Amino acid sequence: MDDPIERLSSWPQALEKINTDQADEYFAPLAEGKWSKAAMIAHILFWDQFFLEERLPFMVKGAALSRLSSDDVEELNQKAWDYAHSGIALKQLIGEAINQRERLIHYLEDKDLSTAFTIGGKVLSLEEYTQSEAEHDEHHIRQLGPPANVKSEE
Structure with a gap:
């Protein structure tokens, strides 16, 4: 497997290329x-x-975490959509997203990624969970695409 922490770094790198003038x-x-x-x-x-506040502190060896309900997932996604369309500036949103990801990466750097726990009865390691998050990122990076939104090199 690729280094999941390194893979998580691709998200802020993609965000840094966005031209906030568009x-x-x-x-x-x-x-x-x-x-x-x-x-x-x-x-x-x-x-x-x-992930940082509600999952990682509880992802310890042998822990049994509950699975999120579809209502919980929908609620969190709706809060994200509402926040994005609250009038926040794109530059601020990108800055917050980069900062949050950097906090997550920093936290993970000190963790044993082989730590195993269960979520909804499924055994996972922290590495597998983090790889899944990186795959989720890659899906959205593809959706953001390489349009004429890339900052010019000056």
Whole structure:
């Protein structure tokens, strides 16, 4: 497996390339009934916060964590969407997302990634959980795409 912490670093790297002068593109839905790019950024921000504050402290050897209900997932996703469309500036949203990810990475650097626990009865290691988060990132990085939103090199 690739280093999951290194893989998590690709999210802030992708965000740093966004040209915040083209914010309108980020707040418009990708298509009818779809999320905006800003909402996707907030989505990762909120899930990073959940991972850092609500999961990691309890991911200890042998711990049995409960699975989130679909209502809990939907509620967190809705909060992220609402935050992204609350009037926050794209630059601020990106800064918060980068900062939250850096906090998460810093916390993980001191952890034993082989630590095993269960979530909803499924045995996982912290490495597997983190790899899953990195795959989730990669899905959203592809959605953000390489449009004409990349900062020019000056």
